[in-house]
Structures are given as C-alpha cells and as structure tokens.
Amino acid sequence: MTTHLALLRGINVSGHNMIKMDALKTTLEAIGFQNVQTYIQSGNVFVDCEEENAAAVGFKIKQEIFKVFGHEVPTVVIGKKDLENCFKNNPFLKEKEADTKKLYVAFLSIPQRSESLNDLKMSQVKPDEASIDENRIYIKYAVGAGKTRFDQKYIEKKLNVIATIRNWNTVTQLLKMYEER
Structure with a gap:
C-alpha cells in the first residue's frame, strides 16, 4: 500500500x-x-x-x-520524499531570519532543469525570487502572494506544466500529517 x-x-x-x-x-x-x-x-x-x-x-x-x-x-x-526534500532543499530557509510567511512552494506536474529558471523570466516579477528543484519551485514573495504576477498561471504559461502552489505553513502541516500516517 x-x-x-x-x-x-x-x-x-x-x-x-x-x-x-x-x-x-x-x-x-x-x-x-x-x-x-x-x-x-x-x-x-x-x-x-x-x-x-x-x-x-x-x-x-x-x-x-x-x-x-x-x-x-x-x-x-x-510523495512524502517530495515534502521532505522541500525542507532539505529550500534555499530561502537557509537565509538569516527567513520570513516563512513569504515562502511558498509551487509543485509541478513534470520535473524541470535548473536552467528552466531562465524560462520564468524572473526579471518580469522582481522583487519576487524563485529557485527550481526538480518538480518544485521555491518562491519568496517580496510583498505577498496576493500582490504578485508570479502565480500559478504565470508559471504554467512560462514552463508549460501544471502547477499548484502551497504556502509554507501548509507544506509544514502536510509533512507532519504524512509522518503521522
């Protein structure tokens, strides 16, 4: 199972x-x-x-x-490993005094190369930041998720994938739930 x-x-x-x-x-x-x-x-x-x-x-x-x-x-x-990798590989968590309220993860339907970050044309959505790790995009919003162009539709259009975004609190809770199962 x-x-x-x-x-x-x-x-x-x-x-x-x-x-x-x-x-x-x-x-x-x-x-x-x-x-x-x-x-x-x-x-x-x-x-x-x-x-x-x-x-x-x-x-x-x-x-x-x-x-x-x-x-x-x-x-x-x-899978559980995907969520565990979120914690291990999120570069924004390693920053001093990281504000987890501004951190999100876009989960993608197909893995991407790190070069795919160029396809996202991040200069168009500055000051938001992103980092790609296989089938995840780690996002750090400068102001907030509700005030950005860098959303799921933007990601899907630029990378031709299905994407769904979760805030860091949800990612944390989902991993906890996975561990309790």
Missing part, C-alpha cells in the same frame, strides 16, 4: 469549483482509495492504494472529480 498526497488546484477559491471535503472523501473511497484524509478546504488529499505511479493516481482522481462534481481540476500527486 502506497500513500500519495494529491494537491488539487483551484478548488473552493472565491466561490469557484466548490467541493465539500466530506463529499470528496466519500467519492474517492467509492473508487477504491483507502485512508482518505483531507486537509483544509483548498484541496490537499491523502490516499492509500496499491498503485505506486503518482501520475496514474492523479489521473484517476482528476477523472472522478470531473465525473462526480463536473469540475476540471488539475491534480499534482506527490
């Missing part, structure tokens, strides 16, 4: 793509996922199953959400 964390993009945001977490849990259990556990309303879902391939799990979840709720919801599925 493998535990996966599905990060759903764009649900329950500003009244769009509304899905109650209890209904999502019931839906995923009905198609064979076990130990389904959600965290906050923004679409963080742990599932256990025999399938080891994260992309296959994400596709199955995405299909079922569309079938049951009628929403096209991009889904990125990650």
